[in-house]
Amino acid sequence: MSGVAPAIDKQVYIQEAAQLLVAAVEEKEQEASAGASGRGTSGSLDLMEEMDLVPIEGLKPLQTSLSSKLRSVTEPSTVWGWLEPGSRVLPFVVLKGTGVVIGRGREVFEARLRALETMSPAMNAGNVPQGMSKRMSEAMANHMAFVEVADGRVSRLHCLVSQQLAHGEKVPILEDCSSNGTFVNGKKVGRGKSIPLKDGDRMSLVLSVAPLVEQYFMYHEGNPQDTDISKGQWVGGEAVGSSSPLTPPRGRPQPSQALSRSTTSRYTTAEQSTLDDFQCQICLGTLRCCVAIEPCGHNFCACCLSQYFGTQLENGVPHMCPLRCPDPERVVLNDTVRNLVDNLERSLRLKKGTREASKEDLAGQEAEASGRASGLAAADEADNTMSVLCPLNDDDLPVDAVSLKSRQVDVTLRRLGSPSTSVDDQLVCLEVLARLAWSDDSVREEVANTGGIDLIIKIMRQKPNNEGIQCNCCLALMSLVRGEGEVCQANQWNLAKAGAVEAMADAMRLFRDHPMVQLSALLCFIPLSLENSMMQAHLCQLVLSDVLLALDNHLTEADIQCKGLVVLGVMAQGDDAMHDSIRQRLLEANAHSRVSKSLKAFGSDNDEVLWAGLFALATLARDGSTMFKTACRALAQSRLLTVLKSVLEAYTKSIQDEGIEEDETIVTAGEYLVSVISEARDQLMKEWQQVILGGVMCCVASSAVIGWYLFRRRR
Numbered sequence: 001m002s003g004v005a006p007a008i009d010k011q012v013y014i015q016e017a018a019q020l021l022v023a024a025v026e027e028k029e030q031e032a033s034a035g036a037s038g039r040g041t042s043g044s045l046d047l048m049e050e051m052d053l054v055p056i057e058g059l060k061p062l063q064t065s066l067s068s069k070l071r072s073v074t075e076p077s078t079v080w081g082w083l084e085p086g087s088r089v090l091p092f093v094v095l096k097g098t099g100v101v102i103g104r105g106r107e108v109f110e111a112r113l114r115a116l117e118t119m120s121p122a123m124n125a126g127n128v129p130q131g132m133s134k135r136m137s138e139a140m141a142n143h144m145a146f147v148e149v150a151d152g153r154v155s156r157l158h159c160l161v162s163q164q165l166a167h168g169e170k171v172p173i174l175e176d177c178s179s180n181g182t183f184v185n186g187k188k189v190g191r192g193k194s195i196p197l198k199d200g201d202r203m204s205l206v207l208s209v210a211p212l213v214e215q216y217f218m219y220h221e222g223n224p225q226d227t228d229i230s231k232g233q234w235v236g237g238e239a240v241g242s243s244s245p246l247t248p249p250r251g252r253p254q255p256s257q258a259l260s261r262s263t264t265s266r267y268t269t270a271e272q273s274t275l276d277d278f279q280c281q282i283c284l285g286t287l288r289c290c291v292a293i294e295p296c297g298h299n300f301c302a303c304c305l306s307q308y309f310g311t312q313l314e315n316g317v318p319h320m321c322p323l324r325c326p327d328p329e330r331v332v333l334n335d336t337v338r339n340l341v342d343n344l345e346r347s348l349r350l351k352k353g354t355r356e357a358s359k360e361d362l363a364g365q366e367a368e369a370s371g372r373a374s375g376l377a378a379a380d381e382a383d384n385t386m387s388v389l390c391p392l393n394d395d396d397l398p399v400d401a402v403s404l405k406s407r408q409v410d411v412t413l414r415r416l417g418s419p420s421t422s423v424d425d426q427l428v429c430l431e432v433l434a435r436l437a438w439s440d441d442s443v444r445e446e447v448a449n450t451g452g453i454d455l456i457i458k459i460m461r462q463k464p465n466n467e468g469i470q471c472n473c474c475l476a477l478m479s480l481v482r483g484e485g486e487v488c489q490a491n492q493w494n495l496a497k498a499g500a501v502e503a504m505a506d507a508m509r510l511f512r513d514h515p516m517v518q519l520s521a522l523l524c525f526i527p528l529s530l531e532n533s534m535m536q537a538h539l540c541q542l543v544l545s546d547v548l549l550a551l552d553n554h555l556t557e558a559d560i561q562c563k564g565l566v567v568l569g570v571m572a573q574g575d576d577a578m579h580d581s582i583r584q585r586l587l588e589a590n591a592h593s594r595v596s597k598s599l600k601a602f603g604s605d606n607d608e609v610l611w612a613g614l615f616a617l618a619t620l621a622r623d624g625s626t627m628f629k630t631a632c633r634a635l636a637q638s639r640l641l642t643v644l645k646s647v648l649e650a651y652t653k654s655i656q657d658e659g660i661e662e663d664e665t666i667v668t669a670g671e672y673l674v675s676v677i678s679e680a681r682d683q684l685m686k687e688w689q690q691v692i693l694g695g696v697m698c699c700v701a702s703s704a705v706i707g708w709y710l711f712r713r714r715r
Contacts, residue, residue, distance in 0.1 A: 080163060081172055082224040083203070083217040090215060093147055094224065095172070098162055102147045102205065103177075105156025109146045150438040150479075151215055153206045153519070153559055155179050155608075159189075161197070161219075172197040172219070178205075179608040180558050192658050278341050280304055282322055286345075290337040291392055296325035299337055302392045303385065310387025313408045319401060332398045402442060409436060409446045417455050423466060426459060430472035437479040441487040444480050448491055453480065453498050460503045467514055470507040474520035477504075482527040492532050501528070501542055508546045515557050518550040522563035529570050533578060536571045540582050544571070544589060551594045558606050561598040565612035568595070572619040583620055583627045587634050592620060596640050603647030604654075607663065610647055614669040617644075621676055632680035641677045644670065 081095035093100060101109060144160065155178035163170040174197050176182040176189035183204040189195050197203075197219045204216040278287045282304035289302040298321055300308075305322075312319055321328055386392060389411055392399065415421055416429040433452065437443045447453065456473050463469045477500055480491045495501070504521040511517035525543065529535040547567050554560040568591055572583050586592075595613050602609035617640070621631045635641075648670045655662050 079223040080170070081161075081197075081219060081221050083161070083219060086202075086216040086218065090149060090217065091147065092224075093217070095161060098144045099160060100145045100147050100162075101157060101160045102149060102154075103156050103158040104149050104151060104154045106146055106148045108156040149205065149215060150435055151206065153180070153523075154215065158182060158205055159203075161203075164194075166196075172221075174203060179562075179606055180206075278337060278344075282308060287337060287341055289394075290334040290341065291397065292332055292334040292337075293321050293325070293328045294330045294332060296321050296323070296328070298323055298325065299334055305331065306386040306390050306392040309390040309392075309404065313387075313389045313404070313411055319404050319408075328401055328404075330398045330400050331392060333394055405436065405440070405443055406446055409433075409443055409452070410450070412436070413447070413450060413452050413455060416459065423463070423469065427468050427472050430456070430459075430469075430476045434472070434476045434479040437476075438482070441483060441485050444483070444491060445487045447480060448487075448494050453477070453491070453494050453500070457498050457500055457503050460507065464506065464510060467511060467517055470511065471516050471520040474504055474507070474517075474524045478520075478524040478527060481524075488527070489532070492528055492535055495528060496535060496538060500524075501538060505543045505546055508543070508550065512549065512553060515554050515560055518554060519557070519559050519563060522547070522550065522560065522567055525567045526563065526570060529567075533574055533576070536574070537578055537582065539567070540571050540585060544585065548589060548591060548594055551598065555597060555601055558602050558609055561602055562606070562609045562612045565595060565598055565609070565616045569612070569616040569619045572616075572622070575622070575625060577626075580625055580627045583622070583625065583631060586620060587627075587631060592617065592635055592638055592640060596638060596643050599643050599647050603643070604650035607651070607666070610651060611663070611666055611669075613647075614666060614673065617673050618669050621673065623676070629680070632676050633684060635673075635677050636680040636684055641674065641681060644674055644677070648674070 079094055079096045083093040083095065085092060103109065144162065149158070158178045159182045160175050160177060162173055162175070164173045165171075173194050174182065174184060174189065175194040176191050178191060181188040181190065183189065183202075184195055184197070185202050186204070199219065199221040201219045202216055203219055206215045278290075278299070279285070280287050280301045281298065282300055285301070287299055287301055290299050291302045291305055292299050293305075300322070308322055309319060319328060389407060390399075390404065412429050412432045416426055416433070421429070433447065433456075437447060456476055460470060460473045477495060481488045481495065504524060507517055508521050521543075525539055525547075529539050547564050550560055551564045568586065572579055572586060574582075595616050598609055599613045603613060617635065621628060621635060625631075648666075651666060651670075652662070
């Protein structure tokens with residue numbers, strides 16, 4: 001942009017700089033620990049030094065006591081390891097400070113953090129929140145980061161990776177907090193148990209099914225910035241686990257060092273600014289056609305950011321700032337920075353041509369100008385064009401986050417439906433759709449409105465013999481209905497009308513011996529029928545036999561047993577006559593005996609299977625339904641009471657040994673079932689006693705009649 005820069009009012013600039021500094025202080029104050037003590041009024045000078053500020057004439061020192069706290073907060077944590085993802089779903093993770101917690105339930109993690117904050121005195125007394133081990137509670141209290149994995153087979157709080165002191169040295173430790181197990185080099189760790197990690201160890205979050213979609217990390221020691229990673233550049237900073245690695249735009253000069261969280265301009269006066277203050281953190285050159293990301297405010301070259309977002313669009317990675325800031329809301333044009341860069345470049349050219357300058361100054365200016373010119377020339381010679389997928393020309397700005405996601409969905413669906421797309425690329429596209437729609441209603445609605453549901457089912461029909469296609473299609477469909485809003489409810493009907501249930505039932509029948517297909521279909525059935533009576537009846541009619549067969553054929557697979565039992569419970573979850581007929585059909589199909597087998601196999605070791613079994617039985621023996629007495633009698637006749645008491649005793653013993661609070665849902669459901677089944681058993685015993693007594697009395701009466709008859713005949 002050309003033209004003369006507008007005059008800068010000194011007092012206005014001082015006020016703006018003061019406001020920026022105050023905002024930065026307040027931001028640091030929120031991050032600082034509550035117990036840190038201040039250092040009086042001298043803190044303002046320390047703060048300016050720490051933030052690399054140049055004193056401005058006329059700006060009074062800010063009265064702040066945060067200097068000591070800011071120093072501790074801004075001090076970089078030592079990076080002691082990193083996790084390399086084994087699939088596109090998983091992120092690169094930097095291990096620093098206290099470590100990370102890995103799981104799929106960020107809301108559970110945050111809820112338990114809040115619970116820890118409210119019960120800090122009780123923590124000192126040895127109490128921990130419900131469902132959390134003492135080690136987990138201590139780790140969360142130390143502000144561990146959370147790595148979210150969008151996979152229904154991963155536990156809400158799956159495992160934690162941290163450092164512990166052993167023989168005077170810090171050792172990386174993995175603690176298993178999952179229900180189905182975390183595996184290190186193929187060996188199960190076990191819930192509540194820990195194992196030291198070595199460089200190159202394979203940490204599998206899911207290993208109980210086919211390795212097609214195994215979720216695993218490779219643990220590495222040291223700092224990833226010291227490692228040449230061909231897959232992409234590492235981005236430092238505090239945030240971890242929020243995205244895939246940064247892939248620099250093709251043709252751009254590679255940074256000489258890893259990107260780091262830094263300002264793109266300093267708090268200086270216009271006279272003190274240089275081109276070094278306006279550097280793009282992607283190409284590391286001077287900002288060209290500057291654009292800014294809101295709300296973080298970081299500036300980048302328009303072409304650099306366009307190609308960066310284009311790469312994320314193509315790979316299905318959630319959009320985020322290259323410096324790992326909060327999710328971007330908009331990309332806007334930054335006229336102020338463009339004017340400053342143009343004025344600085346013009347002044348350099350003028351200084352270079354001034355004959356009055358001394359030789360020494362002239363040599364320095366020429367060197368600076370020459371270096372800048374070579375840097376800009378290198379950038380111009382590179383691929384300086386906008387990404388076709390995400391152009392950021394001035395006419396396109398501002399661009400909001402919703403628009404970027406919409407483009408990503410459109411690109412993925414077009415690739416998925418293209419006849420030239422290979423099977424491997426289709427698998428990637430289905431993974432991308434599942435990831436994008438995992439927790440975003442706008443993406444779910446976009447997929448439904450653009451024919452994405454019909455396209456996914458069409459792919460399932462076109463490639464019925466491909467296990468990977470069937471699995472990924474089921475998971476993509478599941479992501480469209482796994483919420484509670486109106487969009488997910490509408491998608492339940494959209495899937496039913498498109499024939500999704502029939503397609504998944506066919507896949508289960510074709511791949512009866514393939515646990516991954518069975519599990520993927522079961523995972524989709526659960527949200528598909530939640531709080532939808534018609535869909536529950538539809539599932540009962542079409543896939544009840546397939547669900548029961550999956551439970552019989554895969555008795556050693558805890559995941560399948562758990563999800564299958566949940567499907568049975570969801571089908572019968574209601575009070576009306578239709579659900580009574582569903583309960584009757586479940587009893588006729590002997591579903592309760594499958595529950596008994598699952599509890600015998602896993603109820604003592606796996607809390608999720610135990611919960612699912614209790615849920616299925618509680619919906620069968622629902623108090624108030626017309627089938628209540630019939631169901632209780634059927635449960636009593638199947639000798640389920642002995643199994644229930646055994647697994648509940650084992651559960652009580654395990655939580656006492658681990659020192660955690662019991663799950664109220666499990667305890668309440670267990671007590672209810674034991675009570676109603678015991679009553680039904682006692683009633684059956686009384687009825688049998690009456691039958692036996694009646695039989696005995698009949699025999700006695702018959703004998704008396706016969707005896708009287710014989711006596712009369714003899715006389």
